Amino acid sequence: MFKNVFNDYYVKDISNKTRSALAARARAGKYLSSGIYGYQKDPENKNQLLPDPETAPVVRRIYSMVVSGVSFRSISRTLSAEGILTPAAVKGVIPRKETTRPTDWSPVTVASIIRNPVYLGKLVYGRSHKVSYKSKKVVATNEDHYIVTEGTHEAIVSQNVWDLANEVARRHKKVSGTGDVNIFSGLVFCQDCGSSMNLSRNAYVCYRYRNFSTSENGCSSHRIPYKLLYASVLGSVQEVTAEARRDRDGLIAKLSGIGQKKQQAALAAARKDQGKTEKRLAEIGELIRKAFEKNVLGSLPDDMYNGLVTGYTKERAELAAHLETVTEQIAELTKEADNATQFVELAEQYVDVKELDRDLLHRLIDRIEIGESYKEDGARCQKITIYFRFVGKL
Template sequence: MIADKITALYCRLSQEDVQTGESESIQNQKLILQKYADEHHFFNTRFFIDDGFSGVSFERKGLQAMLQEVEAGNVSTVITKDLSRLGRNYLKTGELIEIVFPEYEVRYIAINDGVDTAREDNEFTPLRNWFNEFYARDTSKKIRAVKQAKAQKGERVNGEVPYGYVADPNNRNHLLPDPETTHVVKQIFAMYIRGDRICEIQNWLKENKILTVAELRYRRTGKCRHPRPHPTCIYNWPDKTLYDILSRKEYLGHTITGKSYKVSYKSKKTKKNPEEKQYFFPNTHEALIDEETFDLAQKRIATKHRPNKINEIDLFSGLLFCGDCGYKMYLQQGAGTPERKHAYTCGKYRNRIRTGEICTTHYIRKSVLKELVLADLQRVLSYVKTHEKEFIRHANEYNAKSMQKALSRQKKDLEKATVRMNELNILFRKLYEDNALGKLSDEQFVFLTSGYDEEKETLTRRIAELSQEIDKVTERSVDVRKFVAIVRKYTAIQELTYENVHEFIDRILIHELDKETNTRKIEIMYSFVGRVETGDQPTESISYFRQIGANVKSYAI
């Protein structure tokens, strides 16, 4: 019976509507809807309310609850103050009015817009829906412009404060260290750079009853983005949260804005902006982490370290590369195999059957490599400590030459790409003029230009990439003094550890064995400075290798 069915009175208010005044308030909408229902003899009324929800999104609790009743066949009529209360998405609003409601025999009324689906004069309803969506699009554009302006000035747009900080009560855009959580951030970084796995950091957090970021936010503000976890899980930190913390430059004392953007005003999905589109403001607040610690953490994140079969991260994980094809080197070991039998091989060679790519094994025992690296590290440490000024001068000269060489090559490629792009632009302009003057038909124009479209897109991307590379090379000044600072931390190194290997070394290149001389070249690239030449004579070292010269070593198998 229709008399037993619900008359759904739907109210919605967004943050933008609040600014328009009392006429759009939930209370005012309720009064209007109830008065209309009473005067027109609609009975069994029930309110469905969404307070603070945009009309663009249809994932609203009140709306979804009403639609569930509609689909259950419990609703006879839906009444709103106007069409925009139902929604500001042209397609979805139209779908409800023209498909969903008719299918369930639901009458829809928008009081102020004069819409009543029981009549036959609703031709202008789609047009009104389109205007409502246009309003939402325009509002979204204005909000984005305001947020963009704030981001360009270094203001925090979303109000979120990085874990480990609190907003300054006198200036919400200034951050202060949080006495309650600062030590947690420092501990996470300290454990990570010394080689602890993420699960070990998670265990430490749980054992010390450190609340997750979301739980701490809820206890402080009463707000939460997702349903709260079970009380036994409030100390269970997700991997993603830890990696986010380890990657945030805010802990160096900098402010970064414009890090993400919404894909559309109709969607809540956000995407990360590339670094060149973000805004960087250095030294805006107190740093919690020093640059050396942060750089080590980024190096480890970039190499995606994974535990081996005995649940330990390998000493050289992420540092070894094939000196001939550039592919990563991988550790080979068997369960229970003594470490002296562990060895590294080229990843491209290892995957040759699956990929069809060809390289050679580049096999080298782990024990041999440890001996080589330790000897070279001791050589470099001794040289820098005793010839610091000379080392700084030589390193700066070498880096200046390398930078100039890279710049010259990249500028040449950029000039070549720019010239070709200019040629294509002239060609397109000429073809367009011929087409406009009738010398060239539309079909001929499309045929002649279609082959160049893809080339233009490729050139545009390449020009952008080269410009960015040139900027990076120009801005980069290899900080030799950072390397010297690392050296000063150590009196001597008698044994390799994960921490000292990854602190000193950026990468190690393993070349294939030279069968004529029975030697192999190994190149060690040190953090911040690359190669380190000392001028020392090659040093004999047991039977594993014949000579170690500078940081390029040859040894006999």
């Protein structure tokens, strides 16, 4: 029995050491797997990834198709019809079923590519783990325990494209029996209850109203005809894209929340404050060091030393808190300006737009909220709030 216990301890120890070694290599940015679709291993360094000239374009195309609103199932069917080898086939993995062809893509495979951050040029290790060294069961790991190493290899897609593809993929997309795509699907929400609004008989209606009517858990219909929504959104898009062409810098300044000069002045003042605070923190560190040396040499009495260190420590804590606040302020001011610039650059791509499509809508707009209709001077009125990407509602 003692021998069994010792063997069990030995196996467990080896397992822990192996995990630790792999984790250390992951932190160092070394690729540890057998391969990833879209990349190939560097012939001179097996732990380094390089974009594969054959499969990287397929990855970019998949992201582009998702951003355009194409479903995972439609993408898998398209790739299969074109005879493109699956990731498993590229690896040389033998399929479990004899009837499975090397070009039979599945929606699950497409989804795994869209959700994999490796295409951003970073490695994420430990997304799943075995329950124990005695079991083969694998479970998902909490994101807090991931080992993420940035900039380990060349990215295949940009952060914006990756974010947008994953966001669009989360939105529900419906296709009618005739194959027509509902271009607003996943974008339209009830302004009052926050529920999604679904297309029914050429009009969008609140989901909660359809399911609960006006009961305690219900809502009102917030009904808006498809044609009215289309015309309203098209008009707003045309207005903002026209302004982007007419006065690019002015629009950026307006979208930044404050005037461009004021924003730059606030940013300069915050950075000056940051530098001043960092300088004082460094001075305090030096003062504490000198006080310690004098105390050790006997030229500074203990009571004076303790009083100085207490005061310096308090000031350092206050400065550290202030520095954190200033740093956050700088990040917010910078982000505000960057977001405005990103949106205007995006809007410039759709100048002179004549009609809406799903790709345009999901690239430019985060969500659309519909208020309940009401009468004003005998006319039907309804509030439509459009939240654009990066900048929110205008």
